[in-house]
Amino acid sequence: MIEFGHSSHVGLRREHNEDTYYADAELGLWLVADGMGGHEHGEVASALARDTVVREISEGAPLAQAVQRADEEIIHHSSKKAEALPMGTTIAAIRMRDSDYEICWVGDSRIYMWNGELKQLSQDHSYVQELIQQGAITHEQARTHPHRNVVTQALGVTDPASLRVETIRGTLAPGMQILLCSDGLTEEVDDKDIGAVLARQDLSAQECVDHLILAALDGGGSDNVTVILIRNR
Numbered sequence: 001m002i003e004f005g006h007s008s009h010v011g012l013r014r015e016h017n018e019d020t021y022y023a024d025a026e027l028g029l030w031l032v033a034d035g036m037g038g039h040e041h042g043e044v045a046s047a048l049a050r051d052t053v054v055r056e057i058s059e060g061a062p063l064a065q066a067v068q069r070a071d072e073e074i075i076h077h078s079s080k081k082a083e084a085l086p087m088g089t090t091i092a093a094i095r096m097r098d099s100d101y102e103i104c105w106v107g108d109s110r111i112y113m114w115n116g117e118l119k120q121l122s123q124d125h126s127y128v129q130e131l132i133q134q135g136a137i138t139h140e141q142a143r144t145h146p147h148r149n150v151v152t153q154a155l156g157v158t159d160p161a162s163l164r165v166e167t168i169r170g171t172l173a174p175g176m177q178i179l180l181c182s183d184g185l186t187e188e189v190d191d192k193d194i195g196a197v198l199a200r201q202d203l204s205a206q207e208c209v210d211h212l213i214l215a216a217l218d219g220g221g222s223d224n225v226t227v228i229l230i231r232n233r
Contacts, residue, residue, distance in 0.1 A: 188219030
């Protein structure tokens, strides 16, 4: 049985929530999109990504193709605007059929698996992640790096021919959990503390989500924060 919880919060330092999410067990689709691009542009980009992916999945498209289409849709929308300001968004999405899942992501919104311990499934498309892979900095140094919010791939910003929609498939066995979140969570709450919340058997999926949002706010709430948790009971 699939149980899920979801929530989004503007945070403590932003006027607008540029995060968008979608959670629908009937369609088997959950996603988080973290918009960027200044006043209102981020909100538009993340909403466009959500709406495009939902439409494409509803029409039978595979998840990676739906995400690719969202990139094209945002670029097309931007090209019709008079302002030269680009708009973009990250995305982290999961499509489930029974207990089989497919995940896709672009940018630095993350997807984690809990199976007795927390494991990050997604790999950030970010400048600091590239530095980590080169051995130039450690994971700990990445948390406070001045360019930690610079993404190297984003929908609406990356040309469709160059877009890398990462995909992983697997099975969500009983007792396993999948967490999708914007970087407003991971900026303020480290993996150890996220894992400690997901380990709690006494909390429902929604209560876990609420605890994580509160932890991000307690940590400073420097950004919009969005969390979705999916469990196979």
